Amino acid sequence: MSRKWLLDNQGLFFMxxxxxxxxxxxxxxxxxxxxxxxxxxxxxxEAVYIGVQNYIEMFTDDRSFALSIRNSIYWAFLTxxxxxxxxxxxxxxxxxxIPLQNAFRVIFFMPAIVSPVVLGIIWQxxxxxxxxxxxxxxxxxxxxxxxxxxxxxxxxxxxxxIAVNVWQWTGFSxxxxxxxxxxxxxEVLSAAExxxxxxxxxxxxxxxxxxxxxxxxLILLGVIGTLQTxxxxxxxxxxxxxxxxxxxxxxxxxxxxxxxxxxxxxxxAVVLLVIALGASIFQVSVLGSRFTIGN
Amino acid sequence: MKLNTRKALAFIFVSVLALxxxxxxxxxxxxxxxxxxxxxxxxxxxxxxGVSLQNYVxxxxxxxxxxxxxxxxxxxxPSVFLVVIISSLAAFALARLKFFARxxxxxxxxxxxxxxxxxxxxxIFQINKALGLNDSYxxxxxxxxxxxxxxxxxxxxxxxxxxxxxxxxAAILDGCAPFGIYWRIMMPVSWPAVAVVIIWQFxxxxxxxILALVTMNSVEVKPLTLVPLVYSGQFMMRPGPxxxxxxxxxxxxxxxxxxxxxxxxxxxxxxxxxx
Amino acid sequence: MYRKVTLxxxxxxxxxxxxxxxxxxxVVVRFRSWSPVIATTEAMIEAFNAENPDIRIEPDITNYPExxxxxxxxxxxxxxxxxxGLEPGALTQQYRDHLMxxxxxxxxxxxxxxxxxxxxxxxxxxxxxxxxxxDNIYGLPVLVQTINMWYTVPIFEEAGVEPPTTYDELKELAxxxxxxxxxxxxxxxxxxxxxxxxxxxxxxxxxxxxIYQAEDGMASFTDxxxxxxxxxxxxxxxxxxxxxxxxxxxxxxAAVEQIQGGRAAMFPMGAWWQQQAANPNPPPLDQxxxxxxxxxxxxxxxxxxxxxxxxxxxxxxxxxxxxxxPDAACKVITDWISGAGAQALINTYNDLPAYIxxxxxxxxxxxxxxxxxLFTEEWLASVQYARxxxxxxxxxxxxxxLAAVAAGEMTPAEGMQLVQDANSM
Numbered sequence: 002m003s004r005k006w007l008l009d010n011q012g013l014f015f016m017x018x019x020x021x022x023x024x025x026x027x028x029x030x031x032x033x034x035x036x037x038x039x040x041x042x043x044x045x046x047e048a049v050y051i052g053v054q055n056y057i058e059m060f061t062d063d064r065s066f067a068l069s070i071r072n073s074i075y076w077a078f079l080t081x082x083x084x085x086x087x088x089x090x091x092x093x094x095x096x097x098x099i100p101l102q103n104a105f106r107v108i109f110f111m112p113a114i115v116s117p118v119v120l121g122i123i124w125q126x127x128x129x130x131x132x133x134x135x136x137x138x139x140x141x142x143x144x145x146x147x148x149x150x151x152x153x154x155x156x157x158x159x160x161x162x163i164a165v166n167v168w169q170w171t172g173f174s175x176x177x178x179x180x181x182x183x184x185x186x187x188e189v190l191s192a193a194e195x196x197x198x199x200x201x202x203x204x205x206x207x208x209x210x211x212x213x214x215x216x217x218x219l220i221l222l223g224v225i226g227t228l229q230t231x232x233x234x235x236x237x238x239x240x241x242x243x244x245x246x247x248x249x250x251x252x253x254x255x256x257x258x259x260x261x262x263x264x265x266x267x268x269x270a271v272v273l274l275v276i277a278l279g280a281s282i283f284q285v286s287v288l289g290s291r292f293t294i295g296n
Numbered sequence: 297m298k299l300n301t302r303k304a305l306a307f308i309f310v311s312v313l314a315l316x317x318x319x320x321x322x323x324x325x326x327x328x329x330x331x332x333x334x335x336x337x338x339x340x341x342x343x344x345x346g347v348s349l350q351n352y353v354x355x356x357x358x359x360x361x362x363x364x365x366x367x368x369x370x371x372x373x374p375s376v377f378l379v380v381i382i383s384s385l386a387a388f389a390l391a392r393l394k395f396f397a398r399x400x401x402x403x404x405x406x407x408x409x410x411x412x413x414x415x416x417x418x419x420i421f422q423i424n425k426a427l428g429l430n431d432s433y434x435x436x437x438x439x440x441x442x443x444x445x446x447x448x449x450x451x452x453x454x455x456x457x458x459x460x461x462x463x464x465x466a467a468i469l470d471g472c473a474p475f476g477i478y479w480r481i482m483m484p485v486s487w488p489a490v491a492v493v494i495i496w497q498f499x500x501x502x503x504x505x506i507l508a509l510v511t512m513n514s515v516e517v518k519p520l521t522l523v524p525l526v527y528s529g530q531f532m533m534r535p536g537p538x539x540x541x542x543x544x545x546x547x548x549x550x551x552x553x554x555x556x557x558x559x560x561x562x563x564x565x566x567x568x569x570x571x
Numbered sequence: 572m573y574r575k576v577t578l579x580x581x582x583x584x585x586x587x588x589x590x591x592x593x594x595x596x597x598v599v600v601r602f603r604s605w606s607p608v609i610a611t612t613e614a615m616i617e618a619f620n621a622e623n624p625d626i627r628i629e630p631d632i633t634n635y636p637e638x639x640x641x642x643x644x645x646x647x648x649x650x651x652x653x654x655x656g657l658e659p660g661a662l663t664q665q666y667r668d669h670l671m672x673x674x675x676x677x678x679x680x681x682x683x684x685x686x687x688x689x690x691x692x693x694x695x696x697x698x699x700x701x702x703x704x705x706d707n708i709y710g711l712p713v714l715v716q717t718i719n720m721w722y723t724v725p726i727f728e729e730a731g732v733e734p735p736t737t738y739d740e741l742k743e744l745a746x747x748x749x750x751x752x753x754x755x756x757x758x759x760x761x762x763x764x765x766x767x768x769x770x771x772x773x774x775x776x777x778x779x780x781x782i783y784q785a786e787d788g789m790a791s792f793t794d795x796x797x798x799x800x801x802x803x804x805x806x807x808x809x810x811x812x813x814x815x816x817x818x819x820x821x822x823x824x825a826a827v828e829q830i831q832g833g834r835a836a837m838f839p840m841g842a843w844w845q846q847q848a849a850n851p852n853p854p855p856l857d858q859x860x861x862x863x864x865x866x867x868x869x870x871x872x873x874x875x876x877x878x879x880x881x882x883x884x885x886x887x888x889x890x891x892x893x894x895x896x897p898d899a900a901c902k903v904i905t906d907w908i909s910g911a912g913a914q915a916l917i918n919t920y921n922d923l924p925a926y927i928x929x930x931x932x933x934x935x936x937x938x939x940x941x942x943x944x945l946f947t948e949e950w951l952a953s954v955q956y957a958r959x960x961x962x963x964x965x966x967x968x969x970x971x972x973l974a975a976v977a978a979g980e981m982t983p984a985e986g987m988q989l990v991q992d993a994n995s996m
Contacts (some may be wrong), residue, residue, distance in 0.1 A: 011474050013396030019386040019417070019445050020401065025409050026442035030419035037418075045646040046668055091310070099307045107557060108314045114495075114549045116503040116521055119542045123320045125825060126327075127342040131754060132829050134323070134340030140752075152761065153819025155978045180561055194350060201300070229412040232505065241638075241761060242818050243974035250412040254506075258639045260963050261665055263418070263647075270415035280408050294598020332852035335832035350852070358610065370719055417640070425648045509637050509782065510644040513601075513652075525637050534850065535828055 031274065037267035039042055042153070044263030054266035063243040066269065069252045073227055073276075074157050076248065079163045080170065081223035085216065088174025096182045097176070106179065110172035117169075121236020123164050128152050152238055153244035162246050169233075170226065174219055182217040183209070226279050228273060249273045260266065324546070330350070330538040341535070352544075358537075360515075368519040368548075371508075372501040375440040377568050379497045380490055382441065383448035390449065391456035392464065394508040402453075405446045412537055412566035413443065414506050435511045436519075439502045448493040455489035456482055461566050489508055491559030498552050522543050573698040597840060600716045602630045604656025606886040607716075607784030611919050618911040619667035626899045642666070653894035654903060657710040659696040659884045661963045670889045674705035676901035681909070688909075690715055692954045693925040696884045699710075700961050710887035712925035713908055713916070716842040717882035717950045718958050719862050720884040723856065724938075726836045734837075735865035736876070741869050745812045745925060748836045754814030756807070757835030760977060763970030769807075769839050770973055771881055771958060772868040774800040779877050779956065785994065786961055792991035793984070801976055803871055808977050818977050831856055839868075841958075842923050842946045843885060848939055859935030865942060865950075882897050882954035889905040922952055968993030 038055055042048035061064050091109055095102045112120070128135040128151040139148035151161040185208065231250035234240060240247040240255060247255075249269060257266030320344070327341035331348040355361055389395065390402050420439050421430070429435035459482065468475050483490075505521040512518045523541050553560075597653045607615070607961055609632045616628045631652075633641060638656070645651050646669055656662045677685045686694045693712035701707065709815025722734050730748075735741040745755035760766050773780050778796035779942070785792050807813050814835070821828055830838050831847075831854045844865075847857040870876035888907070890900040906912040909926040919927045920939075936941040972986035981989070 010391035010395040012393035012398065013476070015385040015389035015393065015474070016395075016401055018382045019405070019449065020443035022382065022438065022445060023405065023408070025423060026420060026439045027411065027416075028418040029423060031408075033419035033422075034415060036429060043665055044643045045665060091313075092312055092427065094306045097303065097306065099303050099310065101307075104514075105310055105314055106561075107554065109317055110553070110557070111550060112317070114499050114553050115321070115546050116505075116523060116549075118503070118521060119318070119324070119546055119750075122524070122538070122542060123324050125821065126323065127320060128819065129340060129825055130819055131757070131814050132340065132832070132834060134319070134342060136816070137339045150816045150819055153816050153978070155975075155980055158819070173316075176561065183561070225409055231412060231414050232503075238761070241763070241974060242978055243971050243980060250414045253412075254414050254640075257418070258643055259636065260967055261643075263662070265642075267415075273412065273415060277409075278407050281409060283520075295509075333854045335854045336826050354851070374591070389843055421644045422648050425650060430648075430650070506735075509633065513631060515631065522633075525634050534852070535824065538824070538854055 002009075006082065034267040034270045034274075037264055038271045041262075042260040042264035044257065045161055048264060055265045057273075059265070059268060059272065065247055065252055065255075068218065068244050069247045069249045069269075072248055074098040075159055076163055076166070076230060077224060077227045078161070080166050080220050084171045084174045084218050084223065087171045088176075088219075089178050089209075089212075091171070091175040093208075094180055096179055106176065108135065108172075109175050112169040113173045115169075116189055117232035118236055120165065120169060124237055125152075128161060143188060152246075153242060156243050158242060158245045162234060165237065166226075166230070166233060168254075173222075177215050177219055178285030181212045185211055224284075228277050228280070232244075258262055298427060309559045315532075321534060321546075324539055324542055326432055327533065327535055328543045330536045332534065332536045333363075335535070336493070341539075343510060348536075351540035354534075354537045355540045355544065359521070361520075361540070361541075363516065364510075364520045364523055365517055365544075365548070366504060367433075367517055368521070371436045371440070372498060372517055374433070375437045375496055375501045376497045378437065378441040379448050383445045383493065384452050384483065384486070384490070385478065386445070387449045387481060388450035388456055388474075390493065391453045392459075392477070393474060396553075402449075405449055406508060409446050413504065417506055417510055420507060430511055431513045436501075436504075436508055439507060440497075440504065444497045447496065451496075452486070452489055453494055473486065488559060488562050491556055491562075495553060495556050495560055495562075499549060502549055573682060573918060581743075586625070592957050598626045598627060598896045600628050600654055600894075600896060600899050600903050601652035602628055602654040602903070603638070603641065603652045604630075604632055604654075604886065604888070605635040606632075606656055607916060607919070607921050608632060611916060611921055614915040614919070615907055618792075618915040619906045622911055623823040623902065623906070626896075626902065628784050630905060649893065651891040651893045653891060653896060653900045655889050655891060657750060657887050657889050659710070659712075659887065659957070659961065660959050660961045661700065661701040661966070662992070663697075663887070663889065664700040664961075665708050666889065666891075667701075667709055669891050669893070670709040671889060671892055671894070672709065673901070673904070674708045674856065676890075676905065677708065677711060680901070682904040686917040688927055689925050690923075690951055690954075691952070692882055693884055693887075696867060696957055696959075699957065699959070701712040708887035711904055711908060712884045712887040713904075713913075714885035714922035715882065715925045715951060716885045716922050716958075717880040717946065717954060718772065718839070719865050719880055719950070720756075720837055720868050721844055721865050722837045723830070723835060724862050724864050725856070727835065730836075734864075735869045736867075737869060737873065740913065741871065742810055745810065745838065749811050752834075754829065755836045755837060756812050756814070757826050757830055757838040758813050758817050759826030760813065760817040761820050761825075761976070762822040763967070763974070764837060765822040766973040766977075767960075767966065767970050768801060768841070768958065769806055769971065772839075773803050773871065775877055775881055775956065776868065776870060776874065777803075779879075782960075783956065785991075786965060788994070792987045792994060796820040797987045797990075798983045799872070801986050803974060805976050805983060816976060833862075842882075842951075845920040845939070845942060845946075846922065848935060849921070860939040860942060861936055865945065879955045880950050880958050881952040881958045882951065883957045883959055884925065886986060887925075925948055962994070964993045965990060977984050 039050060039052060040048035041051045095105055130150060130153065135147045139145050151158060152158050160274050228248065230248045234246055234248050234251045238246040240251040253266045253269045256262045256269060318353050328346055328351055329347045330344045331346045332350045334344065334356065366462045392397060424435040461483065464477055467481055503521060508519050508522055509525065524538065609630065612630045612632055616630065617626065624965055642655060646666065651669055689712060694714050697708050697710055697712055698706065732744060735744055748755040758765060774797060777800045781790055781796055784790040808817065826838065829835055829915060833856060844863065845860060847853065848860040867876060867880065888904045890897055890904065894900050907916060913929055915926050918931050920931060923966060934943065943972065968990045972981065972989045975981040976986040978982055
């Protein structure tokens, strides 16, 4: 390597620390799980090579895996869009100059920074069918519709879990929109007002389109969040009842540790990885690499 | 006049919603002040009969909260620091310099934006073991940094990319090397974006627990998030102390957010301006 | 001269840095488990160290699910601690190749007839799942238990009723308690293990011993008896025997908190429930175990309740092959089973001792002592069958099936088919 080459490629030195960490703590683990996915292995004793058998079983005869995929799809749609919608409304109100708006922003954002371990334990008490907040409220006020088998009915449980996630992350969406709204040039809005456009029209035809980058960022973060969902489900339902709230990471955990099938768990992890790659590539190809805040 | 009614309505709407929003957090606080021999409070814990500080006393006596707190800080702060330095260097290069296979590096990095930690626990443990890092702060700092860097790069790169070429060119004419441009020109005005990175990384490092569980063997080095798991056999059945612990875990993150939130909004805004 | 000084400083520095390592001639035994809880473990260590000050024990206690992750990660990395907590069956078998046979340690401590000094169920289960011809003991039982029902004494006294022995009595009580807003049978059926515990008692009522034959392939999980037990399980939900929403609640801590708060008339649990008495700041019902009494699972099927209870090992301890100090580890284990450490453990009523003849130093009430005697003298001696199953896959399938049937997603027959499928894999 000549001196000139190095001078022309100084960027590599800037990249070096990131890349070293990346190779050691990200790339190697990926190869490791890829390799492990080809074995029948309990994680401790000798592994038996079985080729793609784990993958075949996963896609042909694994209800829990299918449920985790279904739940991930539910999760992506039912967290991302409600969070954006609610977040936008809050952001719009909280940039309109009402009293205490900074305090309100802090309040709505707060759940986003609390550990999911903590939230899981608290929300169990809210949903608890016996002595829980909602159940007691229903009992005392006669609002019986509040008394639902939130976490015990396999048909409802995933939505109850998603609701917690929406509660947790709406504040984050709000904050992103607050930032976006504050960045909008004021003339645009006042010009529209002079034109006599009503509030709703103004929002719909001017504000929302101008916040395109915020929408896209939130979708990206929402997809990341969906694929990484672990702690909240683990603490709230352990993936139950009967795997009704299983997500890919919780299923990987269940297989790898309590069920002693590290090989199979690795295969599920590889699938998750491929989905993640696909999502990343999709994001990049649709949005270019300019897919975060601004620019 | 019409505008004021509207604002008043908006204010009421937001107030009610905010109150509802706070219920879980309030519940956590209330239960943590419940007298220790009380059980099954009404409304999941929103109503208690009597207030007591005993739970906090118990927690501080039985679990070395201060020690675990220090451990959390010793893991979180360096990982935040490293993420900021490492990712800003890389983001600067990716945004402003030309070099060999630049786009390839970037795509490689963002591909791992979505890696969930539970899938990587076993291999990371083995790497740490090979490097002799288990049971040490570095055993968490390095993986947290590695996993946090891609997201931070994405944030900072788009921020750096928004700078005007002219300033940079003027600096080059003045004989400023790329590192000088990065360190003396870009970084000092990038605090809004850096604030976003700091908050995000602080949250993830502070709250992570699966990797911490397998990496930290000795009680002396366990971070605060492990406390409910380590002591839950003991505290699980005593909701008061349990919720006192939960409160103690939560307060520092809220504090950091509170201190940084001014920068957070302006950081995000600064990014969004260039939409 | 200058270089000599530098060298001297350097050597001194190395000495200072390595001094603690050199000075350390005490033996270290690292211990990891999910049970007993940390406070009890510390009391046991203290008791042990009073007699063996030269052995330092480093404990690390985590919740069971997290413990499994911890153990497996360390085993994969070849870094197991000296002493690990084990469950009989699947967990012990998974780690068998990493565990040292302990019978020599046992003989050296208790003599040739050491097995006779333990409750038989403990010894039998310690070998659960060993391959044909392997009689090694890979873990020594520390605590044993039965599974059974408990009732809340003041609630029963106020209602003027007795614990039920048949399904009709159970149903009658349930209707009464439901009307009062009290959970008839409080179960946190969101936890798989408690679902399984209740089912094990149901199938034990229908056909004692059959489930173990099915595990070995000598019977099918789809046989009528299993489906019938599953049908009873479903009825417990449908008839309001279990409290509403039971499937969405954890047994620990959610159900327990309600039990302690006096909102449960009866509940499935086990001998370990006695440990409530040792918790600091106990709620009134827990104090000296004043508020609770055990009873046998009612004869719901009407086929006659079996005399014996299900039970087994609560926790056993194994010494890993990685251990640098197996002798010290043996010393610790045996002390915790029958020595000063064991006494410290039993004093917390954590569960029943596997070693015959140990007794807590004191009881807080007559009720508590009577309960202890009932467990150790009558119930534990009757145990013939295990509470646990051998294969983790069958266990998981059964727990899934129980949840699915309870939720109405599967019929009892479909549920048992799921279990059979898992067993034949």
